[in-house]
Amino acid sequence: MPIRRWLEAASIYKDPRVVAILFLGFSSGLPLALTGTTLALWLREEGLTLTSIGLFANVATPYALKFLWAPLIDKMPVPFLTRLLGRRRGWMVLTQLGLILSIIGMGSVNPNTHIELTALFAFLVAFSSASQDIVIDAYRVEISDEKSMAAGAAAIVFGYRIGMLVSGAGALYLASVVSWQLTFTVMAALILVGTITIMIAGEPKTITNASSAKADSSIRDLSTYVTWIREAVIDPFSEFLGRKGWLPILLFVVFYKFGDSLAGVMSTPFFYDLGFTKIEIANVSKIYGTAATFIGLAIGGWLMAATGLYKTLWICGILQLGSNLMFALQALAGNDVSVLALTVGIENLSGGMGTAAFVAYLSSLCNVAFTATQYALLSSFMATARIWFSSPGGWLAEQLGWVQFFMVTVLAALPGLMLLWWLTRSGQPTRTEQAQAK
Numbered sequence: 001m002p003i004r005r006w007l008e009a010a011s012i013y014k015d016p017r018v019v020a021i022l023f024l025g026f027s028s029g030l031p032l033a034l035t036g037t038t039l040a041l042w043l044r045e046e047g048l049t050l051t052s053i054g055l056f057a058n059v060a061t062p063y064a065l066k067f068l069w070a071p072l073i074d075k076m077p078v079p080f081l082t083r084l085l086g087r088r089r090g091w092m093v094l095t096q097l098g099l100i101l102s103i104i105g106m107g108s109v110n111p112n113t114h115i116e117l118t119a120l121f122a123f124l125v126a127f128s129s130a131s132q133d134i135v136i137d138a139y140r141v142e143i144s145d146e147k148s149m150a151a152g153a154a155a156i157v158f159g160y161r162i163g164m165l166v167s168g169a170g171a172l173y174l175a176s177v178v179s180w181q182l183t184f185t186v187m188a189a190l191i192l193v194g195t196i197t198i199m200i201a202g203e204p205k206t207i208t209n210a211s212s213a214k215a216d217s218s219i220r221d222l223s224t225y226v227t228w229i230r231e232a233v234i235d236p237f238s239e240f241l242g243r244k245g246w247l248p249i250l251l252f253v254v255f256y257k258f259g260d261s262l263a264g265v266m267s268t269p270f271f272y273d274l275g276f277t278k279i280e281i282a283n284v285s286k287i288y289g290t291a292a293t294f295i296g297l298a299i300g301g302w303l304m305a306a307t308g309l310y311k312t313l314w315i316c317g318i319l320q321l322g323s324n325l326m327f328a329l330q331a332l333a334g335n336d337v338s339v340l341a342l343t344v345g346i347e348n349l350s351g352g353m354g355t356a357a358f359v360a361y362l363s364s365l366c367n368v369a370f371t372a373t374q375y376a377l378l379s380s381f382m383a384t385a386r387i388w389f390s391s392p393g394g395w396l397a398e399q400l401g402w403v404q405f406f407m408v409t410v411l412a413a414l415p416g417l418m419l420l421w422w423l424t425r426s427g428q429p430t431r432t433e434q435a436q437a438k
Contacts, residue, residue: 017143020201021152024136025159026166027194031099031129033168034106034187035059035122037268041172041281042180043118044269046111054394057265057387059122064383066130073134086203088142091135096195098128100188107184132194142204161290166190169286172278236374239367245423249365252419253378254385256313256358259413260320260351261386263327263406266393267347270327270402275335284340289348296352303353304360310424312357317420319350321413324406331402 033039035056043053073091077083081090106121136156144152167187175183240246271281304312326343333339362382366374397405 016201018152018155020143020197021140022155022159023197024139024194025156026163027096027159027191027197028129028133028136028156029160029163030167030187030190031103031125031132032164033171034103034184035126035129037285038167038171039106039122040265040268041272041278042175043111044272045180048111048115050266050269050394050398052115052394053269054265054397055391056119056122057391057393059119059126060387061384062123062127062130063133064380064387066134067377067380069131070134073131074138088135088139089198089203092132092139092198093195095128095132095135096191096198099125099132099191102128103184103188103191107181107188139198139204143201165286165290169282172282172286176278236367236377240365240374240378248419248422250381252416252423253362253382254389255419256317256361256416257320257351257354257382258386258389258416259324259409259411260354261390262393262412263324263347263409264351265390266397266405267327269394270331270397271340273402274330276337276340280337280340284337284344288341289344292345292348293352293355296349296354297356298352299349300353300356304357309357309360309364310420312353313361313420313424314417316350316354316357317413317417319346320354321410321417323347323350324409324413327409328403328406331406 039056040053043056044050077087078090078094081093084090085093102121102124106118106125109117109121111118140152140156171183171187174186243249268281268285271285276284300312300316303315307315323343323346326346330336330339330343362375362378365378393405393409396408400408
């Protein structure tokens, strides 16, 4: 019976491996908002300047550069922990311990008097979180077989989003009734969800003692690491840089979502300055906004199937520009929850659509010989550039005021659209299907 087969297939989500991946996804997503929007709101509530808050965007850099130390985590043993727990579980516990200590440390520091220490702890949270992601991704692949691979991928995304909601909306709910220090302590304790999961789940059976010993010793050979750098970083980049028109393509990768990210990095302090409560921000910006993002992702995928990649990039780019105008309208409307819902809904919907189209574009740039590596490097380059370029957003907001600042973010979206026009002109060698053939 077809229905019976469908029901039996759905039982994959009861597989202990998939359940473990779900909880590890929660542990992976939890730290993200703690160094992003949640931290930004706390800093603003403590009276820090918008300039300082904007500069805190730079602490997210480890998420974009984690591929640099991934080979070390993949191969190098952790003293004592690897012997006791195994290579994957040893690194998992170490990174989770780093997360717990750095989150507690970040929450225990007064940012008014020790801003540098707050930034250091926030950076350590991001570094530990990015390192944990490396281990979780490897662990997920190694414990999954062909039957559970897709379910595991879905489970980790679902768990990741739940973790982000807990550290976003959940942290704001909690901070409205208790201190920020206790809030961050509770968030740190929730990392134990991943620790308990990994202790119960066990080490992947695909890693034998012999292969572990061989991998652990190989990292000591400098030539192994140099070879990896050449094959994983230099060769894919040199292939890309050998294409005609690679510079405008790379500039487009940087600037397509620049206006969107410049506005987004200051959105939570902006809502706070307008007098919205933490509960209102959590309800509208986090929960409702997340739902709008999911809908946007789905619409973006449907739009690409219906109109093609480049038309979708145009539509989404214009919508992203328009969504920044909504922030300026919000600044004029002031403390109006209905306008807030409209602003957040349009911004997250267009952002989700743009993300779906942009991920497809990045994928289309990749040469089949270097698909995974080129995508990782291009997405890392895009994320790093956006983090660094959007960090002066707080300074701009202080100098210009909120209405003028968001008008500037509208202008910041124009270079991406102009580059899109250049790249997609008829006969240009930068159209991806032609660029890959060069």
